[in-house]
Amino acid sequence: MSDTKYLYxxxxxxxxxxxxxxGKGANLAEMKRLGIPVxxxxxxxxxxxxxxxxxxxxxxxxxxxDVQTALARLEERTGRTLxxxxxxxxxxxxxxxxxxxxxxxxxxxxxxVSDETVEVLGAEADxxxxxxxxxxxxxxxxxxxxxGVPPHLFEDELTAxxxxxxxxxxxxxxxxxxxxxxxxFKDVARRELGRDLPSDPRxxxxxxxxxxxxxxxxxxxxxxxxxxxxxDDLGTAVNVMQMVFGNRGETSATGVCFTRNPSTGVHELYxxxxxxxxxxxxxxxxxxxxxxxxxxxxLPEAYEQLLATMRDLEAHYKDMQDIEFTVEEGTLYLLQTxxxxxxxxxxxxxxxxxxxxxxxTREEALxxxxxxxxxxxxxPAIDPDHxxxxxxxxLPASPGAxxxxxxxxxxxAAERGHAGEPVVLVRYETTPDDIHGVIGSQxxxxxxxxxxxxxxxxxxGMGKPCVAGAQGIRISTSEKTLTVGDRVFNEGDVxxxxxxxxDVYGEALELVPPQINEDFSAIVGWADEVxxxxxxxxxxxxxxxxxxxxxxxxxxxxxxxxxxxxxxxxLPAVRDMILAETAEDxxxxxxxxxxxxxxxxxxxxxxxxxxxxxxxLLDPPLHEFLPDLVEQSLLVQRLELTGGDADEIAAxxxxxxxxxxxxxxxxxxxxxxxxxxxxxxxxxxxxxxxIIRAALAVREREGETAGVEIMIPLVxxxxxxxxxxxxxxxxxxxxxxxxxxxxxVTVGTMIELPRAAIVADQIAEHADFFSFGTNDLTxxxxxxxxxxxxxGFLSAYVADEVxxxxxxxxxxxxxxxxxxxxxxxxxxxxKPELKLGVCGEHGGDPASIAFFEELGLxxxxxxxxxxxxxxxxxxRAVL
Ligand code: ADP
Ligand code: MG
Ligand code: MG
Numbered sequence: 001m002s003d004t005k006y007l008y009x010x011x012x013x014x015x016x017x018x019x020x021x022x023g024k025g026a027n028l029a030e031m032k033r034l035g036i037p038v039x040x041x042x043x044x045x046x047x048x049x050x051x052x053x054x055x056x057x058x059x060x061x062x063x064x065x066d067v068q069t070a071l072a073r074l075e076e077r078t079g080r081t082l083x084x085x086x087x088x089x090x091x092x093x094x095x096x097x098x099x100x101x102x103x104x105x106x107x108x109x110x111x112x113v114s115d116e117t118v119e120v121l122g123a124e125a126d127x128x129x130x131x132x133x134x135x136x137x138x139x140x141x142x143x144x145x146x147x148g149v150p151p152h153l154f155e156d157e158l159t160a161x162x163x164x165x166x167x168x169x170x171x172x173x174x175x176x177x178x179x180x181x182x183x184x185f186k187d188v189a190r191r192e193l194g195r196d197l198p199s200d201p202r203x204x205x206x207x208x209x210x211x212x213x214x215x216x217x218x219x220x221x222x223x224x225x226x227x228x229x230x231x232d233d234l235g236t237a238v239n240v241m242q243m244v245f246g247n248r249g250e251t252s253a254t255g256v257c258f259t260r261n262p263s264t265g266v267h268e269l270y271x272x273x274x275x276x277x278x279x280x281x282x283x284x285x286x287x288x289x290x291x292x293x294x295x296x297x298x299l300p301e302a303y304e305q306l307l308a309t310m311r312d313l314e315a316h317y318k319d320m321q322d323i324e325f326t327v328e329e330g331t332l333y334l335l336q337t338x339x340x341x342x343x344x345x346x347x348x349x350x351x352x353x354x355x356x357x358x359x360x361t362r363e364e365a366l367x368x369x370x371x372x373x374x375x376x377x378x379x380p381a382i383d384p385d386h387x388x389x390x391x392x393x394x395l396p397a398s399p400g401a402x403x404x405x406x407x408x409x410x411x412x413a414a415e416r417g418h419a420g421e422p423v424v425l426v427r428y429e430t431t432p433d434d435i436h437g438v439i440g441s442q443x444x445x446x447x448x449x450x451x452x453x454x455x456x457x458x459x460x461g462m463g464k465p466c467v468a469g470a471q472g473i474r475i476s477t478s479e480k481t482l483t484v485g486d487r488v489f490n491e492g493d494v495x496x497x498x499x500x501x502x503d504v505y506g507e508a509l510e511l512v513p514p515q516i517n518e519d520f521s522a523i524v525g526w527a528d529e530v531x532x533x534x535x536x537x538x539x540x541x542x543x544x545x546x547x548x549x550x551x552x553x554x555x556x557x558x559x560x561x562x563x564x565x566x567x568x569x570x571l572p573a574v575r576d577m578i579l580a581e582t583a584e585d586x587x588x589x590x591x592x593x594x595x596x597x598x599x600x601x602x603x604x605x606x607x608x609x610x611x612x613x614x615x616x617l618l619d620p621p622l623h624e625f626l627p628d629l630v631e632q633s634l635l636v637q638r639l640e641l642t643g644g645d646a647d648e649i650a651a652x653x654x655x656x657x658x659x660x661x662x663x664x665x666x667x668x669x670x671x672x673x674x675x676x677x678x679x680x681x682x683x684x685x686x687x688x689x690x691i692i693r694a695a696l697a698v699r700e701r702e703g704e705t706a707g708v709e710i711m712i713p714l715v716x717x718x719x720x721x722x723x724x725x726x727x728x729x730x731x732x733x734x735x736x737x738x739x740x741x742x743x744x745v746t747v748g749t750m751i752e753l754p755r756a757a758i759v760a761d762q763i764a765e766h767a768d769f770f771s772f773g774t775n776d777l778t779x780x781x782x783x784x785x786x787x788x789x790x791x792g793f794l795s796a797y798v799a800d801e802v803x804x805x806x807x808x809x810x811x812x813x814x815x816x817x818x819x820x821x822x823x824x825x826x827x828x829x830x831k832p833e834l835k836l837g838v839c840g841e842h843g844g845d846p847a848s849i850a851f852f853e854e855l856g857l858x859x860x861x862x863x864x865x866x867x868x869x870x871x872x873x874x875x876r877a878v879l
Contacts, residue, residue, distance in 0.1 A: 006048040007066040009073060010041050010241075015317075020045045022237030024096030027337050034316060036309055037333050040077055041091075041241030042070040046098060049213045049235030057214075064206060071205070071240070078242055083201040087124070088117035090134070090243040093208040095215055097236045100338050102283075102457045103432045104224045105236055106145045106215035108208045109278060110138035110243060112201045130248045132178035133170075137247075137278060139185040142197065142204060146211040149192045157184050169287070171276050205240070212238045220432045227439050227462065232801075244333045246326040247278050253299060254279045254326045256452035257292055257306070259314040262322070262342040262460055263399050263500070265349025265519075269293055269307075271323075272450045279324060279335065285429045285449025288469045302332040313337050318359050319368065320350050322457070341461040343399055344373035348519035362526045363879055369523060371846035371873040376400070376463035377520055378865050380511035382498050390503035392484045394445065394470025397456035399500035402443025402465040403508045405492045408480045410437025412491075417441050424495055426482055428475050430455035438464055443497045445504060447473050465499030473504075516551075516868070524552065524868045527875035533852065534859030535870045536612075538839055540564065542603030545613075548864035552871055555612035555707070556604065557771060557861020558839035561687060562620050564600045565593075574625050579658050583682075590686040597687060601694030605706040609698060612707035614771060614837070614861075615691055616750065617684050617724075619713040621672040623662040632656045668776075668785065673714020673750075674724050681727050684712075688731035696741050708745045711771060716755045718762040725766050748835070751827075752776035757819040760826030764834055770827050771861070772820050774840035774848075778807050781816045808841060811848040824855050837861055846873035853877035 013021050013029030021029065025043035032038045044067065051060040075081050080089035090112040095105035113121060113135045122131030140158075143149040158170070161181055165173065173181070189197050198204055215221065216236045225232060246254030256279075257271025271292030274281055281287045295303045306325060309332070313321045322340035326333050342350065351365040360368070382401040404422035407413045410433070413425040417440025425441040427434060429448035438444055438458065443465035449455055450469055459466035474483040480491040487506060489495065496505040536557035537548030545556060565574045570593065577589035604613060627635075636652045638644075664670035677684040691708060699705035712724045725747050732745050749766075751757055752773030760770070779786050784794065786808055797803045803812075811817050820838075827834045836857045842848035844862030849870060852860055854877075862870050 004045075004047050004051070004060075006045050006051075006060065006063050007070045008043045008045060009070060010038070010043065013043065018098055020047065020237070022046055022096030022098055022239070023100050023338055024094060024336055025237045025239045028239065028241070028335075030316075031313070031334055031337060034312070036312070037331070038335070039242040039244050039333055040074060041239060042074060043096070044209060044238040044240070046235045046237045049216060049237065050233065052210075052213050053216070053233075053235060057210075059210075067205070067209065067240075068202075074240075074242070080242075082112050082205070083114065083117060085116060086120060088112055088121055090121070091205065092239075092241050092243050093205065093212060094239040094241065095212045095236045096239050097216070097230075098234050099228070099230045100341070101221060101224050101228075101230070102341070102461075103455075104215075104221040104435070105218070106212055107280075108138075108141050108145055108211070109280065110134045111142070111204055111208055112243075113138050114199055114201060125245075125248055127248055129175040129178065130245065132175050132182065133247050134243075134245065134278075136178050136181045136185060137280075139182055139189070139197065141280070142208070143185065143189045145215070146204070146207050147189065147193055147197060149189050153188050153192065154185055157181065157188060170281075209238050209240070212236060220435045223435045223439065224432075224458075227435070241335075244326050244328045244335075245278070246274075246328065247276055248329055249276055251299065251330045252276060252326075252328050253295065253302075254282060255289065255292060255295070255324075256282055257310060257323050257325070258340045258452075259310045259321045259323070260340070260342075260346070260350055262320070262340050262346050262457075263396065265342065265346035265353070267353065270451075272452050279326060282450065283324070283453060284431070285446070285453035285455060285468075288448060288471070289450045289452070299327055299330065302327040302330060305332045309334060315359075318354070318364075320346075341457050343460050344369075344376035344463060345399065345517075345519070347373045348377070348517075348523050352519045352522055363530065366523065366526055366530065366872070366875055367879055369872070371869055371876060373463070374520070374524075374869045374872055375866075377516070378514050378869070379463075380513055382496065383510040383512045386509045388505055388507065388509060390498075391487060391506040392470055392472040392504045394447075394467040394473075394502045394504065395451050395456075396498075396500055396502040397451045397453075397468035398444075398459040398464060398466035400443070400463065400465035401509070401511055402441075402497040402499065403494065403511065404442040405494055406482060406489055407437075407441070407491060408475070408477050408482075410434040410440075413437035414440035424497060426473075426475060428477075429453075432458075438462070443467075443499060445470060445473070445495075445497055447471065447475055459499075465497050467497045467499055467502050467504055470502070470504060520868070524871050527872045528552070529875075530878060531871065531874035532878055533849065533857065533874040534837075535867055535874060536614075536837070536859050536861040537864045537867050538843070538861050539604070539864055541600070542607050544864050545604045545607035548867055549607060549611070551864055551867040553611075553864065553867045554859070555614075556608055557614055557837050557843070557859060558711075559604060559613055559615045561597070561616060561618055562624075564597055565618065565625060567596075570596055571625065575655075577683075578622050578625060578662075579654070586680070586682055590682055594686050594690050594693075597690035598694045598697070601691050602698055605694055605698040605708075606702060608706040609702055609704045610706070612709055614709040614711050614748070614769075614839075615687075616711045616713050617674075617677060617687050617728075619673050621662070621664060621667040621670055622676065623659065623664070623667060626659050626662065627655065629656075629659050629663055632659050668779065668787075674712050674720045675714065677712070677724055677727070678720060684724060684727050685731045688728045689735055692732055692735040692743065692745070695743055696735075696739060699743075705743075708743065709769060710745060710747050711769075712747070712749045713773070714752060714776070715749045715763060716753045718759060718766060721749050721763055721766040750776075750839075751820075751823045753780050754819055757781075757823035757826070760823040761830045764827040764830035767827070767831075767834070769835035769837065770823065771837040771839050772823060772857075774811060774816065774820070774838055774842040775808065777819055777840075778812065778816050781819050782807060782812065805847075810845050811842045811851055813851055817851055820852075821855055824857060835859075844870050846876065849873040850877040 015030035018026040122128030255273025272289035324336040354360040404424040414436040482489040496509040537553035538558040580586035746768035748769035750773040843860035844866030
């Protein structure tokens with residue numbers, strides 16, 4: 001037997017204990033400590049859930065005894081008894097993970113109401129309707145969550161009864177209706193389960209706790225964790241609390257509020273409530289709630305008290321709070337507080353405002369923003385001058401623009417979305433089970449539910465635009481149609497959502513590039529004061545280089561030259577070069593390419609003057625510049641069959657011969673990078689001349705030029721680099737001699753093959769810098785072809801958790817990361833001051849950046865739009 005403590009009374013906990021008590025339990029305990037009214041209770045620790053999972057569902061020894069003694073203490077403190085014929089105690093049994101997962105796990109309310117207690121409960125409250133309302137809610141929730149009765153069976157009965165009584169709201173049902181409903185619900189459960197629901201509240205409690213444990217492992221919870229990088233082995237705590245009742249009539253209510261607007265970050269009232277209801281009605285989006293401001297009129301005292309509590313909680317936690325509350329006959333209770341999920345724009349605004357308000361230091365503020373949130377801000381927005389009229393409007397539940405084809409179920413959204421098609425998921429209301437569809441879609445539209453529903457919270461957290469509660473739409477999931485007025489939309493029709501206004505458009509609207517606002521610039525500016533890693537961009541045009549510089553790039557870490565070879569006006573010369581049969585012909589073709597290359601470099605050096613630019617010499621295999629083998633064969637055949645022009649046929653045949661000659665089975669492991677340059681030294685020589693001429697021309701014209709760094713790709717042997725370096729240095733020397741100019745030029749190499757990482761100390765002898773080409777290093781290090789694997793086994797590996805993440809998106813720390821570490825150590829053994837950069841997708845990935853910081857690399861380089869994220873992530877990596 002272990003001596004792990006599984007049970008905590010609420011008075012034993014505080015906010016620092018979230019690993020043990022879960023976020024909800026820790027914060028409930030903290031509120032209690034602060035003297036905020038919270039119903040009493042106890043928490044079953046996450047350790048109990050973990051132990052249960054490890055024992056395949058078997059509770060650890062002593063846990064049930066612990067629960068019973070904790071319950072006895074609670075009964076003692078409240079003066080009530082679970083299942084008691086007098087003063088019955090009613091409980092809520094609530095999940096509560098270490099990291100909040102809104103609505104993904106289960107909660108059971110009103111546990112303790114039964115045939116034995118329902119009448120007393122009604123008499124005590126002098127409100128039998130309330131007692132029966134609680135009872136029908138209990139049977140429904142318990143049946144669904146604990147016993148697994150399909151939810152729609154209850155929902156259908158409820159809908160049928162309302163229709164029969166000619167009412168639209170649950171609150172309009174009478175006591176007798178509710179009594180009948182309880183009986184019907186029990187029948188439904190009996191039919192479905194082949195037995196009665198257990199009637200002993202203690203047994204129900206045991207099963208409810210067990211159900212909450214199990215809800216840790218529901219598919220939706222797994223999907224949510226995966227999308228939010230939450231480990232699967234943490235388990236959930238279970239909070240058992242006395243119920244307070246928002247459904248005790250017109251002076252009772254329940255609601256959710258945020259201390260600031262979670263969409264925009266503005267410090268203003270934001271919340272919703274419902275009179276005569278329980279919390280699930282609001283958070284699960286069952287009824288569309290009313291704006292919080294209206295509570296001032298209905299329940300003025302509780303309202304004022306709520307505002308004061310909101311202020312206190314925010315000041316205490318120094319962060320925006322998301323709060324659940326219930327008012328029972330005029331008395332306010334807090335049921336939950338947590339750091340509020342917010343959009344990226346709101347995160348930045350709140351962080352910045354709180355620094356200005358003197359609540360947070362800059363460094364603390366940086367820690368309140370996730371790097372992935374900056375990413376969200378870099379997405380396109382609806383063109384403000386679109387001049388189109390919306391077809392309908394809902395609540396602006398999560399901002400941003402979504403353009404996509406309508407789909408009506410989450411599976412289709414997930415499938416088509418992941419296949420790369422932009423889709424918009426339309427649902428009557430979204431339930432947590434739709435989470436995979438939300439992830440796969442551009443945005444979500446619902447007919448039902450408010451802005452504090454779980455669907456809205458989750459959408460905001462993921463940066464998915466969401467329009468909720470669009471009451472003007474009618475949805476038929478069977479017909480797959482969306483009807484607005486007399487307009488009918490079918491699956492596949494394209495619509496646009498504006499999550500910032502709630503507008504819905506029946507067509508695709510134009511999007512414009514994102515606008516980086518002042519909050520964004522301010523926060524990233526603070527990041528620059530903190531970070532150690534340099535941030536450069538991957539850019540190979542004047543435009544990209546200019547954009548990168550605007551976004552704060554401190555140079556170019558990777559300028560690929562192959563795009564300059566691909567451009568339509570270059571391709572003929574490039575092909576002539578490849579097809580050249582003699583050295584003279586080749587030299588002549590290169591002579592034509594040189595000025596074009598020079599022109600490109602001039603643009604880039606102008607954009608980057610004063611900053612370093614790493615130019616990588618030609619990397620791809622030559623066949624990429626030639627037609628496809630199959631197509632060229634077909635062309636030759638066609639020309640022969642149709643008896644085409646003899647010269648034309650000859651030319652096509654010659655080209656085909658060359659395509660065949662250059663064809664390789666594994667071009668990515670073939671004649672490319674420096675291997676090509678070893679075969680055709682004229683190419684690196686020409687490129688070097690173009691680079692030097694460009695640098696000098698820019699200096700001449702602008703008074704200043706970029707720092708020239710020439711980089712040799714795909715080096716495996718130090719002898720390759722030695723030979724290439726000689727070619728480059730000779731060309732540099734000749735160019736400078738011819739002009740009588742001086743220019744500092746450094747020569748380095750990519751480290752993108754395992755062999756290079758292993759012999760990095762030898763390679764460093766000939767290198768002024770290394771740049772880890774982590775894309776190729778991932779391909780060659782793991783032995784995965786990126787082009788073939790993605791969508792294939794790699795996606796399955798990620799889905800099945802064979803590997804935690806796609807290694808092309810986030811560095812494989814142990815494997816490929818180990819090679820980077822080897823390379824860095826080897827290089828610095830030979831040259832302690834060796835500059836070490838990273839280019840490749842990983843240079844813009846926050847998790848990878850944290851790893852590169854650990855290794856003490858010099859800089860990362862990423863695409864221009866990711867530069868601000870990299871600057872920010874680099875700061876987060878040292879905090
Ligand atoms: P979730 O994590 O899905 O939000 P919760 O455990 O917070 O689940 O419960 C959902 C809702 O149930 C809460 O928003 C709250 O309104 C209501 N609730 C939970 N516990 C109680 C309680 N003790 N008394 C009254 N309502 C409760
Ligand atoms: Mg909650
Ligand atoms: Mg490469």
